[in-house]
Amino acid sequence: xxxxxxxxxxxxxxxxxxxxxxxxxxxxxxxxxxxxxxxxxxxxxxxxxxxxxxxxxxxxxxxxxxxxxxxxxxxxxxxxxxxxxxxxxxxxxxxxxxxxxxxxxxxxxxxxxxxxxxxxxxxxxxxxxxxxxxxxxxxxxxxxxxxxxxxxxxxxxxxxxxxxxxxxxxxxxxxxxxxxxxxxxxxxxxxxxxxxxxxxxxxxxxxxxxxxxxxxxxxxxxxxxxxxxxxxxxxxxxxxxxxxxxxxxxxxxxxxxxxxxxxxxxxxxxxxxxxxxxxxxxxxxxxxxxx
Amino acid sequence: xxxxxxxxxxxxxxxxxxxxxxxxxxxxxxxxxxxxxxxxxxxxxxxxxxxxxxxxxxxxxxxxxxxxxxxxxxxxxxxxxxxxxxxxxxxxxxxxxxxxxxxxxxxxxxxxxxxxxxxxxxxxxxxxxxxxxxxxxxxxxxxxxxxxxxxxxxxxxxxxxxxxxxxxxxxxxxxxxxxxxxxxxxxxxxxxxxxxxxxxxxxxxxxxxxxxxxxxxxxxxxxxxxxxxxxxxxxxxxxxxxxxxxxxxxxxxxxxxxxxxxxxxxxxxxxxxxxxxxxxxxxxxxxxxxxxxxxxxxxxxxxxxxxxxxxxxxxxxxxxxxxxxxxxxxxxxxxxxxxxxxxxxxxxxxxxxxxxxxxxxxxxxxxxxxxxxxxxxxxxxxxxxxxxxxxxxxxxxxxxxxxxxxxxxxxxxxxxxxx
Numbered sequence: 239x240x241x242x243x244x245x246x247x248x249x250x251x252x253x254x255x256x257x258x259x260x261x262x263x264x265x266x267x268x269x270x271x272x273x274x275x276x277x278x279x280x281x282x283x284x285x286x287x288x289x290x291x292x293x294x295x296x297x298x299x300x301x302x303x304x305x306x307x308x309x310x311x312x313x314x315x316x317x318x319x320x321x322x323x324x325x326x327x328x329x330x331x332x333x334x335x336x337x338x339x340x341x342x343x344x345x346x347x348x349x350x351x352x353x354x355x356x357x358x359x360x361x362x363x364x365x366x367x368x369x370x371x372x373x374x375x376x377x378x379x380x381x382x383x384x385x386x387x388x389x390x391x392x393x394x395x396x397x398x399x400x401x402x403x404x405x406x407x408x409x410x411x412x413x414x415x416x417x418x419x420x421x422x423x424x425x426x427x428x429x430x431x432x433x434x435x436x437x438x439x440x441x442x443x444x445x446x447x448x449x450x451x452x453x454x455x456x457x458x459x460x461x462x463x464x465x466x467x468x469x470x471x472x473x474x475x476x477x478x479x480x481x482x483x484x485x486x487x488x489x490x491x492x493x494x495x496x497x498x499x500x501x502x503x504x505x506x507x508x509x510x511x512x513x514x515x516x517x518x519x520x521x522x523x524x525x526x527x528x529x
Numbered sequence: 530x531x532x533x534x535x536x537x538x539x540x541x542x543x544x545x546x547x548x549x550x551x552x553x554x555x556x557x558x559x560x561x562x563x564x565x566x567x568x569x570x571x572x573x574x575x576x577x578x579x580x581x582x583x584x585x586x587x588x589x590x591x592x593x594x595x596x597x598x599x600x601x602x603x604x605x606x607x608x609x610x611x612x613x614x615x616x617x618x619x620x621x622x623x624x625x626x627x628x629x630x631x632x633x634x635x636x637x638x639x640x641x642x643x644x645x646x647x648x649x650x651x652x653x654x655x656x657x658x659x660x661x662x663x664x665x666x667x668x669x670x671x672x673x674x675x676x677x678x679x680x681x682x683x684x685x686x687x688x689x690x691x692x693x694x695x696x697x698x699x700x701x702x703x704x705x706x707x708x709x710x711x712x713x714x715x716x717x718x719x720x721x722x723x724x725x726x727x728x729x730x731x732x733x734x735x736x737x738x739x740x741x742x743x744x745x746x747x748x749x750x751x752x753x754x755x756x757x758x759x760x761x762x763x764x765x766x767x768x769x770x771x772x773x774x775x776x777x778x779x780x781x782x783x784x785x786x787x788x789x790x791x792x793x794x795x796x797x798x799x800x801x802x803x804x805x806x807x808x809x810x811x812x813x814x815x816x817x818x819x820x821x822x823x824x825x826x827x828x829x830x831x832x833x834x835x836x837x838x839x840x841x842x843x844x845x846x847x848x849x850x851x852x853x854x855x856x857x858x859x860x861x862x863x864x865x866x867x868x869x870x871x872x873x874x875x876x877x878x879x880x881x882x883x884x885x886x887x888x889x890x891x892x893x894x895x896x897x898x899x900x901x902x903x904x905x906x907x908x909x910x911x912x913x914x915x916x917x918x919x920x921x922x923x924x925x926x927x928x929x930x931x932x933x934x935x936x937x938x939x940x941x942x943x944x945x946x947x948x
Contacts, residue, residue, distance in 0.1 A: 249534055254636035260629055280666040288654045291695075363649045364667055365626035526628040527545065 267519070271367045281357075282374040285349075286381055300385040304341050308334045308389075315454045324456045327489045328397045334390055335488040336453040336481045339415045342383040343477055344444040346416075349375035350423030351430050351440040358529045368522040369515075372427040376420050383412075390488070402490035411483035414507060418476040421510030424518040431525055450475055457482045473499040476507040534638075535719060535750050536601035536624075541633035543594040543619050543774075593619040595774045596633070601752065601767075606745040608761035608782055609754045610789055611771035613910070617754045620771070621645060621723050624752065639718030639750075642669055646723070648708030653697035657688055657707055660696055664711045678714045685740075686710035713740045719750045738764070758786055758856040790855055793895070793911075805840075809905040812843035813875070815898050818850075818913045827917055827938070828888050835880045835898065837873070845872040846902035848880050850912070855893045860936050872902075887937035889917045 251257070289299075308330060315321045316329035323329040350372035354361065357371050394401060426443075430436040450472065452460055457478065461469055472478065479500040485491075594616045601607050609617050622628045624635060625643035650667035651660050661682055665675035675682075683689055686707040688699070696704055722741075741764055745751050755761050761768060761782060768785035770777045772792070778785050804814035817836040825831050835848060849864035863882055865871045873880065898912035899905060926934060 249537060249636070251636070254537070254638050256637045256641075258623065258626060258630065258635040258637070260632050260634075276672050277666045277669075280663055280672075284652060284655065284659075284663055287659065288652055291654050360650050360667060362627065363645045364643070366667075366669075523629045526622065 267367070271369065274366050274370055277366055278370040278374055278377075281370065282377040282381075285374065285378045300382040301389055304334070304337050304386045305389050307341070308337055311337075311454055321455060322459070324458070324485065324489055325491060328399065331390075331393055331397060331399055332456065332485065332489065333454065334393055335485045336451075338383065338386060338390065339411070339480045339484050340448065340451055340453055340477065341386070342379050342412075342415055343419045343480075344447065345382060346376045346379035346419035347423050347426060348440055348444055349379060350419075351426040351436060354427050354431050354525065355434075355437070355529065361529055362526050368525055369424070369518055372423050372518075373420065376416060376423060379419070380416070394488075402488075404487045404490050406487075408484065408487045411480050411487065414483070414504060415477070415480045417511050418480065418507040421507060421512070421514040422476075424514030425510070428514075428518045428521045431529055432521065447475070447477070451477050452481055456485070470499060470502065473503045474506055476503055476510060479503040533602040534600045535603045536638075536752070537636040538597055538599050538624075539634050539636070541594055541597040541620075541623065541635060542592065542631050543616075543623055543628070544631040545591045545593055592774050594623070594630075597771075597776050598633075599769055599776065599779050601750060603750055604748045605767055606751045606753065606765045608765035608768040608785075609752065609771065610756075610758065610761055610768055610786065611777075612793075614773075615771040616774040617771055618645075618723060619774075621721055621752070621754055624721055637719065641719045641721065642715045642717035643721035644668070644712050644715070644723065645721075647705060647712055651696060651704070651708060654695055656693045656695055657683075657699070658692045660707070661711055664708065668712060668715055669717075670715060674716075675711075682707075682710045682714050685713060685736075709737055713737070713744075717749070719752070720744065721752045723754045756857045758790070759858075762786055790893075793855070793893075804907070804909075807907060807909055809900065809907040810843075812841040812906055813837055813839050813846060813900050814907050815848075815900060815909050815912065818896070818898060818909075820913060820915060823914065824916045824918050827891060831884045831915075833882045833884075833896070833913065835882070837878045837880065837900065839876050843875050843906070844902065845874055846900055846906055847872055849899045849901065850882060851897045851899070852889075853895055853897065854889075854936065858936065860889065860894070861887060873900075886940070888940065890934060890936075890938055891917045 311333045312330045316323070316333070321329070323332045353371045353375045354368065361368065361371075393399075426436060426440055430440070460472065464472065480503075482500075597616075597620065609620060611617050619628075621643065622645070623630050624637075625641070625645065627643075627645075648660075648664060650664050652663065655663065661679065662672065662675050666672065683692065686703070686709070688703050688707050691699065691703065696707070699707070738760065741751075741753075745764060751764075753761065753765060765782045767780065768782040769779045770785045770789050777792075778788050804816060805811065807814070814837070815835050816838050819834045819836070821832060833850065835850075837848070847865045849862060849866065851862040852860045854860050863884065865873060865880075893914065893916050895911050895914040898907075898909045900907040926938060
């Protein structure tokens with residue numbers, strides 16, 4: 239009855255586990271995320287499992303894509319255009335060391351951008367911290383990355399190119415790649431939910447990114463061709479030093495990384511991640527309404 | 530005892546924005562336009578000193594929920610009833626944290642699981658076994674918990690032989706059974722359920738209802754949204770009645786259901802709403818549905834005449850009527866589409882519907898009427914109401930048995946002989 243509203247029982251607010259309110263910021267956001275860690279892994283597992291069930295070539299796709307790109311780039315840039323490699327390393331290995339992080343980044347970006355929209359049914363029917371959906375996409379791209387490491391090993395055997403101890407630092411640069419991918423991915427995911435235009439924009443951003451990253455050329459060559467100011471602008475691309483770091487790990491050579499341009503590049507990564515998380519958190523509460 | 534309150538809903542409201550700003554239709558262009566226009570608007574405002582029209586204000590607001598307040602005590606089974614669009618689903622979505630309220634708040638005590646759909650997250654390419662784990666995780670079960678109950682879930686669904694088959698090869702019945710089986714093995718302290726019982730064949734529905742009863746008898750707190758008033762009556766001890774986003778009544782479920790049914794019948798006396806305000810494209814509208822009277826004798830043919838008027842050019846279309854009993858269950862439907870080669874040509878038209886069978890048991894009925902062609906042209910809920918009189922016993926049935934003999938009366942006879 240209406241009258242029940244007036245003599246509503248007095249309650250002890252603290253005895254409730256959770257209060258849902260407008261604009262209420264989840265106090266235990268990260269704890270909540272920790273509770274949903276199983277769903278995070280199972281969603282990533284689902285994406286991997288489904289891809290390998292649906293496609294005939296399965297795992298081969300993760301190998302073929304970077305392999306073919308590497309072959310084309312080696313032929314066009316290395317042979318036809320005659321771009322130089324670094325030191326005495328074969329051009330193919332130099333390009334592949336750069337393609338590994340680049341492909342991880344571009345796959346993660348495209349997949350996470352679409353992830354929330356393609357999981358719309360789940361998002362409008364069940365609660366879970368929405369961030370696990372794009373984060374799961376980054377994890378799936380990491381699986382692809384690990385698979386394509388096999389090609390790197392094969393290439394090094396083929397060219398009789400011995401590994402160097404620097405290789406042990408590879409996970410460090412991989413973490414930086416993940417930070418950059420996660421940050422950019424979160425921003426794009428949230429934007430894609432609100433403005434579907436980004437579904438079309440993301441492939442363009444990814445394509446454009448390849449040209450402003452030192453994949454076909456070494457960083458030294460780019461540095462020698464452009465003015466120092468322009469070089470700093472170039473280093474705003476968070477991937478520049480991830481790629482350079484990968485090359486250093488695989489090809490060895492002098493450690494010329496800890497310079498101001500690298501700090502700029504990595505600072506951009508961390509800024510992207512912080513911005514991505516805060517923008518995502520601000521918009522995720524209304525995902526179910528606008529999706 | 531305030532300690533017993535496990536759900537507290539306090540002044541809860543939820544507003545939706547309709548129109549151009551609503552997501553999909555919003556688009557980047559509007560955002561960019563808004564962004565570019567903002568400084569000009571500001572300058573314009575400070576110079577002219579008057580309020581320039583704000584795009585945000587011009588969008589329509591829609592209150593799906595308005596100032597809802599109620600408590601649920603531990604172990605209570607509460608049904609939420611109301612017509613379509615009354616706000617039932619929105620209430621569940623806010624309670625399940627899928628969408629946030631506009632104002633007001635909700636307090637929850639204990640582990641909450643919500644079931645707004647069966648099979649959320651099911652992937653057609655994955656096997657039954659894989660989907661059980663996936664769906665379990667989506668519903669908030671731990672991996673170890675799913676593993677522990679796995680055999681039970683599979684046995685409940687009865688799909689043992691098909692565990693390693695992708696669910697895309699399942700029949701729809703098997704799919705739904707497996708999906709419900711996972712959901713049925715959730716063990717939260719508070720369970721929020723939406724209309725999931727309206728799935729599967731009648732045997733499985735009975736199994737689901739039994740399972741629900743088991744859950745509710747086990748002292749679990751359940752919030753249950755349904756169109757099926759008989760399910761609410763048999764499962765729930767309390768009910769909340771929503772109408773156009775507002776709470777009309779809460780209390781003993783039988784009293785709330787009676788009030789709801791009374792409202793539905795009484796609404797017949799209200800003047801018909803303006804056809805132009807109904808949903809649908811509106812190229813044609815049903816202006817009136819006439820019948821010989823508001824009461825039909827049992828076992829006699831029924832006749833309805835619809836008066837359809839054209840408001841804008843359109844192609845041929847179809848007319849249908851859906852007949853619902855007082856429990857809001859659809860008993861049968863008639864549709865020009867069912868008749869081979871029949872459709873209505875555009876223009877002002879009159880359609881006469883003659884219904885010989887089924888014979889309806891005595892009671893109150895209503896019909897929803899539609900004009901449609903690919904999409905909905907006109908949807909008139911409660912287009913007409915009528916009563917089937919109880920006075921006359923119907924071939925073979927007594928007037929009492931007729932009321933309890935199912936959704937329709939059969940034209941039957943029986944013979945017996947010694948063998």
